[in-house]
Amino acid sequence: xxxxxxxxxxxxxxxxxxxxxxxxxxxxxxxxxxxxxxxxxxxxxxxxxxxxxxxxxxxxxxxxxxxxxxxxxxxxxxxxxxxxxxxxxxxxxxxxxxxxxxxxxxxxxxxxxxxxxxxxxxxxxxxxxxxxxxxxxxxxxxxxxxxxxxxxxxxxxxxxxxxxxxxxxxxxxxxxxxxxxxxxxxxxxxxxxxxxxxxxxxxxxxxxxxxxxxxxxxxxxxxxxxxxxxxxxxxxxxxxxxxxxxxxxxxxxxxxxxxxxxxxxxxxxxxxxxxx
Amino acid sequence: xxxxxxxxxxxxxxxxxxxxxxxxxxxxxxxxxxxxxxxxxxxxxxxxxxxxxxxxxxxxxxxxxxxxxxxxxxxxxxxxxxxxxxxxxxxxxxxxxxxxxxxxxxxxxxxxxxxxxxxxxxxxxxxxxxxxxxxxxxxxxxxxxxxxxxxxxxxxxxxxxxxxxxxxxxxxxxxxxxxxxxxxxxxxxxxxxxxxxxxxxxxxxxxxxxxxxxxxxxxxxxxxxxxxxxxxxxxxxxxxxxxxxxxxxxxxxxxxxxxxxxxxxxxxxxxxxxxx
Amino acid sequence: xxxxxxxxxxxxxxxxxxxxxxxxxxxxxxxxxxxxxxxxxxxxxxxxxxxxxxxxxxxxxxxxxxxxxxxxxxxxxxxxxxxxxxxxxxxxxxxxxxxxxxxxxxxxxxxxxxxxxxxxxxxxxxxxxxxxxxxxxxxxxxxxxxxxxxxxxxxxxxxxxxxxxxxxxxxxxxxxxxxxxxxxxxxxxxxxxxxxxxxxxxxxxxxxxxxxxxxxxxxxxxxxxxxxxxxxxxxxxxxxxxxxxxxxxxxxxxxxxxxxxxxxxxxxxxxxxxxx
Numbered sequence: 001x002x003x004x005x006x007x008x009x010x011x012x013x014x015x016x017x018x019x020x021x022x023x024x025x026x027x028x029x030x031x032x033x034x035x036x037x038x039x040x041x042x043x044x045x046x047x048x049x050x051x052x053x054x055x056x057x058x059x060x061x062x063x064x065x066x067x068x069x070x071x072x073x074x075x076x077x078x079x080x081x082x083x084x085x086x087x088x089x090x091x092x093x094x095x096x097x098x099x100x101x102x103x104x105x106x107x108x109x110x111x112x113x114x115x116x117x118x119x120x121x122x123x124x125x126x127x128x129x130x131x132x133x134x135x136x137x138x139x140x141x142x143x144x145x146x147x148x149x150x151x152x153x154x155x156x157x158x159x160x161x162x163x164x165x166x167x168x169x170x171x172x173x174x175x176x177x178x179x180x181x182x183x184x185x186x187x188x189x190x191x192x193x194x195x196x197x198x199x200x201x202x203x204x205x206x207x208x209x210x211x212x213x214x215x216x217x218x219x220x221x222x223x224x225x226x227x228x229x230x231x232x233x234x235x236x237x238x239x240x241x242x243x244x245x246x247x248x249x250x251x252x253x254x255x256x257x258x259x260x261x262x263x264x265x266x267x268x269x270x271x272x273x274x275x276x
Numbered sequence: 277x278x279x280x281x282x283x284x285x286x287x288x289x290x291x292x293x294x295x296x297x298x299x300x301x302x303x304x305x306x307x308x309x310x311x312x313x314x315x316x317x318x319x320x321x322x323x324x325x326x327x328x329x330x331x332x333x334x335x336x337x338x339x340x341x342x343x344x345x346x347x348x349x350x351x352x353x354x355x356x357x358x359x360x361x362x363x364x365x366x367x368x369x370x371x372x373x374x375x376x377x378x379x380x381x382x383x384x385x386x387x388x389x390x391x392x393x394x395x396x397x398x399x400x401x402x403x404x405x406x407x408x409x410x411x412x413x414x415x416x417x418x419x420x421x422x423x424x425x426x427x428x429x430x431x432x433x434x435x436x437x438x439x440x441x442x443x444x445x446x447x448x449x450x451x452x453x454x455x456x457x458x459x460x461x462x463x464x465x466x467x468x469x470x471x472x473x474x475x476x477x478x479x480x481x482x483x484x485x486x487x488x489x490x491x492x493x494x495x496x497x498x499x500x501x502x503x504x505x506x507x508x509x510x511x512x513x514x515x516x517x518x519x520x521x522x523x524x525x526x527x528x529x530x531x532x533x534x535x536x537x538x539x540x541x542x543x544x545x546x547x548x549x550x551x552x
Numbered sequence: 553x554x555x556x557x558x559x560x561x562x563x564x565x566x567x568x569x570x571x572x573x574x575x576x577x578x579x580x581x582x583x584x585x586x587x588x589x590x591x592x593x594x595x596x597x598x599x600x601x602x603x604x605x606x607x608x609x610x611x612x613x614x615x616x617x618x619x620x621x622x623x624x625x626x627x628x629x630x631x632x633x634x635x636x637x638x639x640x641x642x643x644x645x646x647x648x649x650x651x652x653x654x655x656x657x658x659x660x661x662x663x664x665x666x667x668x669x670x671x672x673x674x675x676x677x678x679x680x681x682x683x684x685x686x687x688x689x690x691x692x693x694x695x696x697x698x699x700x701x702x703x704x705x706x707x708x709x710x711x712x713x714x715x716x717x718x719x720x721x722x723x724x725x726x727x728x729x730x731x732x733x734x735x736x737x738x739x740x741x742x743x744x745x746x747x748x749x750x751x752x753x754x755x756x757x758x759x760x761x762x763x764x765x766x767x768x769x770x771x772x773x774x775x776x777x778x779x780x781x782x783x784x785x786x787x788x789x790x791x792x793x794x795x796x797x798x799x800x801x802x803x804x805x806x807x808x809x810x811x812x813x814x815x816x817x818x819x820x821x822x823x824x825x826x827x828x
Contacts, residue, residue: 003577005570011315011453012288012564015331015517018281018312022334025279025310029336033310034577034585036570039563042454043526055567058574058677060581074492076501122516125334177563178594214673216626225628240673241567250595287591287729288564291607291793294557294588298610301555301586305612309586318730319802350768352777398792401610 002136003032003059007052008068008124009040020068023125028133036065043070045154049099050174050182054241056087056100064132067091068124079112079123080151081131081141088135090128095154102156110145157268159185161193168193168273170244172265179251179258183271185244190273197275201236203246206263208236211244218249234263246271278412279308279335283328284344284400285316296344299401304409312341319346321430325375326450326458330517332363332376340408343367344400355388355399356427357407357417364411366404371430378432386421433544435461437469444469444549446520448541455527455534459547461520466549473551477512479522482539484512487520494525510539522547554688555584555611559604560620560676561592572620575677580685588617595622597706601651602726602734606793608639608652616684619643620676631664631675632703633683633693640687642680647706654708662697709820711737713745720745720825722796724817731803731810735823737796742825749827753788755798758815760788763796770801786815798823 004024010016017038024031036055040048048069056065070092073079077092084106089097093111112127120126131144159170170185181203190211201208212218212235219230231250239245248259259265280300286292293314300307312331316324324345332341346368349355353368360382365373369387388403396402407420435446446461457479466487477484488494488511495506507526515521524535535541556576562568569590576583588607592600600621608617622644625631629644636658641649645663664679672678683696711722722737733755742763753760764770764787771782783802791797800811811817 003574005574007570009453012311013313013315013327014452015312015327015329016453018283018310018327018331019334019516021310022279022281022331022336022339025308025339026334026336032577034570034573035564036567037565039565042528051565051567051570053567055570055574058571058578060574060578063574063577072490072492074495075497077492120516125516176566177561177568214624216624216629219626221627240677285729288587289589289591289603290728291588291603291605292729294559294586294603294607295610295792297586298555298557298607298612298615301584302610302612318804348766348768350771351773353768396792401792 003034003063004132004136005034005036005055005059005063005065006038006068007036007040007048007055007065008038009042009044009048010038010068012038020124020129023129024133027129028136031133031136040069045070045095046099046156046173048096049156050241052096053100053103057085059087061086062088064088064090064135066124066128066132067096068122068128069096070094071123071128073123079127080148081110081112081135081145082106082151083108083141088132090131092123093152095152098151098153099156101151108141109148109151110141111148112145114144157184159183159189161189165193166275170271170273172267172269172271173243175260175267178247179260180239180245180247181259181263181265182239182241183244183246185271185273187238187242187244190238190244194273194275199273199275201244202272202274203265204263204269206234206246208234208246210236212237215247215249234259244271244273279310279339280408280412281310281312281331281335281339281341282314282344283312283316283324283331283341284314285318285320285324286314286344288314296400296405299405300409303405304412307409307412316345321346321371322375322432322449324372325432326517328372329376329379333361335363337362338364340364340366340411342400342404342408343372344398344404345372346370347399347404349399355403356424357386357388357411357421358382358427359384359417364408366407368399369428371428374427374429375432377427384417385424385427386417387424388421390420433460435459435465437465441469442551446547446549448543448545448547449519451536451543454523455536456515456521456523457535457539457541457547458515458517459520459522461547461549463514463518463520466514466520470549470551475549475551477520478548478550479541480539480545482510482522484510484522486512488513491523491525510535520547520549555586555615556684556688557586557588557607557611557615557617558590558620559588559592559600559607559617560590561594561596561600562590562620564590572676572681575681576685579681580688583685583688592621597622597647598651598708598725600648601708602793604648605652605655609637611639613638614640616640616642616687618676618680618684619648620674620680621648622646623675623680624673625675631679632700633662633664633687633697634658634703635660635693640684640693642683644675645704647704650703650705651708653703660693661700661703662693663700664697666696709736711735711741713741717745718827722823722825724819724821724823725795727812727819730799731812732791732797732799733811733815733817734791734793735796735798737823737825739790739794739796742790742796746825746827751825751827753796754824754826755817756815756821758786758798760786760798762788764789767799767801786811796823796825
């Protein structure tokens with residue numbers, strides 16, 4: 001039985017998530033519904049893409065991902081379904097899926113054309129669930145939609161590389177639960193441009209000349225535990241999604257705040273790498 | 277196998293929700309436990325009823341809903357179970373269920389009389405789970421309780437209709453995750469009193485003369501995308517629960533706030549409809 | 553099929569929890585993954601132990617608990633797995649498990665020695681899932697690790713008992729979702745030292761001479777409902793985890809705040825019991 005995941009900006013206070021799950025189980029008793037996130041900032045296309053891109057790869061082939069962000073259908077916001085990397089994605093053609101397909105070429109893309117029996121305000125309660133259960137039962141995309149060749153492109157704010165190829169001008173694309181600041185500079189772009197040269201990363205007035213692989217590499221374990229003062233140390237590292245991240249080692253979010261607050265870094269702020 | 281849902285004010289930080297799920301699986305290995313919400317404002321009877329009423333309808337017949345809000349048993353707060361609309365509800369007789377049964381007549385109502393082996397502080401960990409698993413296994417309500425004819429009535433703040441039948445005086449009953457302001461004026465009362473006449477809706481000093489069916493109906497799609505200024509537009513619409521709602525189109529909650537904050541509308545504030 | 557639970561400080565906004573669940577289902581299709589909490593204060597060892605200790609007991613024998621708090625592996629933070637009370641716990645040797653094993657002797661303890669094929673930043677995505685699925689399939693701990701005799705001891709701030717044995721000096725160890733203040737004074741220590749004597753509990757400048765069994769014991773049900781003024785009453789009781797707790801009866805958290813805010817009691821503040 002296929003897994004059906006949910007990624008929405010519904011929050012978990014209201015009845016919406018419960019209503020969606022109830023509808024799925026009503027349609028397909030043996031479904032396995034898994035939450036990816038319901039805490040997406042309302043209508044945030046880039047945040048949805050970041051979260052889904054980093055979560056979906058861990059799921060088994062055949063998993064069906066329903067995206068309930070900006071899913072009110074309009075002439076400009078059509079319901080689509082794609083097959084990519086062996087997994088299915090159902091959402092509106094609002095750019096979220098293009099941020100996923102720009103890395104991996106989709107195997108199939110359809111505009112969903114099945115009618116909505118009850119005219120739901122949000123596609124997720126009607127068409128999306130119908131399509132998800134159709135796929136879960138082994139149905140084909142062609143049956144519920146019309147093949148399309150392109151979807152709405154959103155160019156993610158890509159890092160800019162100067163003509164001398166010694167500088168990457170990136171920016172903040174995500175702040176995580178720990179207050180860590182994630183940039184759009186991927187490990188592969190960093191390696192490709194850097195070619196092993198020395199570098200300096202600048203984020204506001206903070207400078208970093210090393211990129212760690214793990215957070216706790218900033219700790220000197222030869223110093224006795226009670227003499228260490230590592231908590232709150234600033235560091236740059238490639239995070240588990242392979243993006244350059246500015247973090248504070250074990251910063252206490254509830255008291256002093258994470259990297260975002262303490263270093264004053266916000267969504268879209270510049271992060272620069274210079275190679276020497 | 278029946279689904280067992282949970283609607284509580286426990287939050288998701290503490291061990292309570294985990295403890296309840298563990299107990300259910302301990303009693304009935306093959307149970308399917310689904311969260312409706314654990315973010316109900318502590319002890320809020322009306323919020324629980326609003327969330328549950330709008331979620332339960334989507335679940336399949338036979339679903340069992342456990343309500344963990346105000347569930348400390350006392351002489352005045354007895355544990356009850358009802359069968360309504362083909363689904364089961366287990367909670368305390370504190371008014372939540374009367375807000376659901378005032379729309380649909382229950383098929384059966386019992387006061388739960390089975391003993392609580394371990395004297396749990398909250399009925400949910402003891403009696404409620406025992407009853408839910410009993411029903412899930414195909415058991416009858418009569419076996420675990422004593423039939424009752426009435427439950428504690430709470431009159432939901434109903435909208436007032438003036439004697440000339442040209443005015444509905446309603447109020448705010450819920451603020452959702454997007455900051456949208458939900459009134460107690462249902463689409464059916466609106467149609468019944470309005471009879472297709474022109475109208476004006478007043479919420480504080482804001483006026484609306486149209487009720488939309490979808491949020492994006494405020495958008496003029498003939499205007500080029502980069503010229504549009506629809507975000508943040510005020511609108512009245514019937515929401516997915518069929519109540520009159522005051523909303524802002526795609527308002528950014530994290531920066532400027534939703535309708536509740538921007539229009540200064542709080543729980544219980546008046547919302548009025550005048551027909552001409 | 554065994555249940556696999558998750559207790560983490562990941563929050564529910566990011567992709568982390570979804571990634572972990574996806575990986576488990578990828579490894580073991582028929583797994584049953586249950587959230588205990590993802591809202592642990594980042595890196596809080598004692599909070600994790602409190603939540604897990606009070607949740608795990610309700611789960612069936614054979615349940616596997618994965619702990620994703622402070623799970624970045626280092627020379628000082630080794631991955632371990634223990635069998636205790638018929639259930640399995642997988643985490644790092646950071647003290648969390650010693651706070652659970654100091655009550656019940658573990659049946660088996662191993663240091664996890666299986667290699668991590670993909671060098672994950674956090675053990676939870678690699679080794680922990682591998683081990684959990686191995687156990688869920690009926691595998692033995694000896695196969696994935698090396699038996700150990702001791703784990704890192706963290707002495708939980710235990711209440712201090714004076715030499716006259718007429719005073720317990722405890723402290724606040726947890727604040728729950730309702731703002732209730734939980735101390736480290738267990739019902740059993742209270743009974744053992746108190747031996748039925750009269751007592752006075754002091755928390756800041758508040759005094760209590762009675763410990764309730766249920767919150768609503770403060771209500772005098774002989775007084776007519778509309779004359780009662782019980783909401784917000786201060787009380788001491790033994791909570792469902794059997795610890796002495798200072799609470800306010802049905803305090804409205806959203807408006808006036810719970811016991812923590814209103815009585816000014818914070819994590820680690822002293823709570824004292826004097827017996828006469």
